Amino acid sequence: MEPVSAAVSAVLPAGGSGERLGGATPKQFCGLQGRPLVSYAVRAMERVSWISDIIVVVSPENIETMKSIIEKYGHKRVTVVKGGITRHRSIFNGLKVFAENQSSNRLLQKPEVVIIHDAVRPFVEEDILLKVVTAAKDHGAAGAIRPLVSTVIASGEDGCLDHSLERARYRASEMPQAFLFDIIYQAYQQCTDHDLDYGTECLHLALKYCKTNAKLVEGTADLWKVTYKRDLYAAESIIKDNLSQQICIITDLKEAVAQVGFLLHESLKSQVKVEAISISLSKNDSHLQNIFSGECYNFLCINDKEYATEEIQQLVDMLEKSNIPLLYPVVLILVHLSISENISFSIGLEELTKIKKFAREVKKKNILVYGLLIQCKDHFSLQETVNSAAALTMALIKDRNPELIGQLLVA
Numbered sequence: 001m002e003p004v005s006a007a008v009s010a011v012l013p014a015g016g017s018g019e020r021l022g023g024a025t026p027k028q029f030c031g032l033q034g035r036p037l038v039s040y041a042v043r044a045m046e047r048v049s050w051i052s053d054i055i056v057v058v059s060p061e062n063i064e065t066m067k068s069i070i071e072k073y074g075h076k077r078v079t080v081v082k083g084g085i086t087r088h089r090s091i092f093n094g095l096k097v098f099a100e101n102q103s104s105n106r107l108l109q110k111p112e113v114v115i116i117h118d119a120v121r122p123f124v125e126e127d128i129l130l131k132v133v134t135a136a137k138d139h140g141a142a143g144a145i146r147p148l149v150s151t152v153i154a155s156g157e158d159g160c161l162d163h164s165l166e167r168a169r170y171r172a173s174e175m176p177q178a179f180l181f182d183i184i185y186q187a188y189q190q191c192t193d194h195d196l197d198y199g200t201e202c203l204h205l206a207l208k209y210c211k212t213n214a215k216l217v218e219g220t221a222d223l224w225k226v227t228y229k230r231d232l233y234a235a236e237s238i239i240k241d242n243l244s245q246q247i248c249i250i251t252d253l254k255e256a257v258a259q260v261g262f263l264l265h266e267s268l269k270s271q272v273k274v275e276a277i278s279i280s281l282s283k284n285d286s287h288l289q290n291i292f293s294g295e296c297y298n299f300l301c302i303n304d305k306e307y308a309t310e311e312i313q314q315l316v317d318m319l320e321k322s323n324i325p326l327l328y329p330v331v332l333i334l335v336h337l338s339i340s341e342n343i344s345f346s347i348g349l350e351e352l353t354k355i356k357k358f359a360r361e362v363k364k365k366n367i368l369v370y371g372l373l374i375q376c377k378d379h380f381s382l383q384e385t386v387n388s389a390a391a392l393t394m395a396l397i398k399d400r401n402p403e404l405i406g407q408l409l410v411a
């Protein structure tokens with residue numbers, strides 16, 4: 001697909017109260033893996049280099065909250081705008097910052113194409129954004145659609161079925177949508193109060209007021225809108241699933257450690273992408289730096305020392321510097337290796353307390369530390385223990401349970 005040749009900006013309506021979801025916090029501010037939902041939608045726009053300005057529209061009482069989210073997660077190119085009492089009114093307010101001088105916001109450069117995307121649809125990829133923007137350039141308006149899950153029916157005044165629609169002919173209108181700015185802005189300017197208060201479809205406004213038939217673009221299944229409580233659980237599961245796709249195994253150069261690293265690699269590779277590196281942490285390995293700049297959020301650090309304080313601290317420092325834990329919690333599993341005839345418990349209470357204390361400290365940096373003991377009598381029983389360690393590792397990275405940090409699991 002051709003790169004975008006138009007100036008593009010985005011408006012994210014985030015001014016609702018989330019009545020259907022319930023609870024005191026509007027859904028856009030509910031935490032997913034510790035970060036508010038709205039931040040995921042902002043991040044999805046921000047990582048697209050060809051989107052210039054990102055307007056987030058929030059209700060007046062949430063302006064400060066939104067500003068602190070932007071500050072905390074280092075979001076760039078974002079302007080916060082005061083919302084209205086309905087979604088259409090909020091979107092219209094968002095569009096106005098490109099067209100009218102406002103007392104609280106400076107006038108921003110008017111884009112040729114504007115994307116409108118609900119702040120409560122966190123999984124929007126560059127590919128679909130590009131498709132709707134390109135289609136909007138050609139057709140004036142475009143929006144993502146999905147097949148209907150249920151048949152749409154109409155009931156009569158008596159509460160009985162009046163008629164039903166042929167499901168295959170209809171589609172669910174989703175987001176993102178994109179418009180030539182002048183078209184959608186003119187449409188909003190002509191809206192009646194009834195449109196602004198009861199309307200739910202921006203594409204319809206472009207058709208009604210600007211005779212623009214939007215191009216409909218097939219979207220992906222995860223464009224759905226977080227509406228009910230169960231959607232928050234689903235979104236959290238998707239995020240966890242995405243975060244557990246890759247793991248980096250770090251070993252030092254000792255033979256026994258490298259062997260366990262190799263066996264773990266073999267055992268894990270059918271379930272996740274595994275990067276294995278064998279290094280001396282103190283050398284600030286460049287390969288490790290590359291992994292930090294990638295999309296890896298899970299690290300398994302194997303050691304045969306009692307408690308490798310210095311090495312682990314170095315790893316934590318490197319992670320922190322890389323900014324990886326800013327947006328997602330990072331899982332760091334400290335594997336303690338003990339292969340000896342004498343199978344007596346080789347870690348004392350003092351060490352366990354140390355790990356716990358350390359884990360509590362680094363949790364503040366959004367790094368979840370767990371301990372894992374691989375202990376066996378000889379190299380023959382090693383494979384079985386490693387398989388158990390791999391299963392525990394998968395459970396830890398899939399679950400990312402903050403309550404279990406600092407615990408030592410025995411493989």
Ligand SMILES: Nc1ccn([C@@H]2O[C@H](COP(=O)(O)OP(=O)(O)OP(=O)(O)O)[C@@H](O)[C@H]2O)c(=O)n1
Nearest residue numbers: 013014015016017018019020085086087090119
């Ligand atoms: N006055 C409003 C109402 C809604 N929205 C935003 O429009 C998007 C989609 O709306 P919806 O899912 O209906 O959100 P809520 O209105 O918050 O939910 P509910 O209808 O359950 O109260 C959300 O990002 C929501 O914050 C908005 O900006 N301003």
Ligand SMILES: O=C(CO)[C@H](O)[C@H](O)COP(=O)(O)O
Nearest residue numbers: 087118173174175200201202
């Ligand atoms: O799907 C959409 C676009 O067509 C909107 O997200 C949807 O209409 C929002 O409406 P509501 O606030 O009533 O859920």
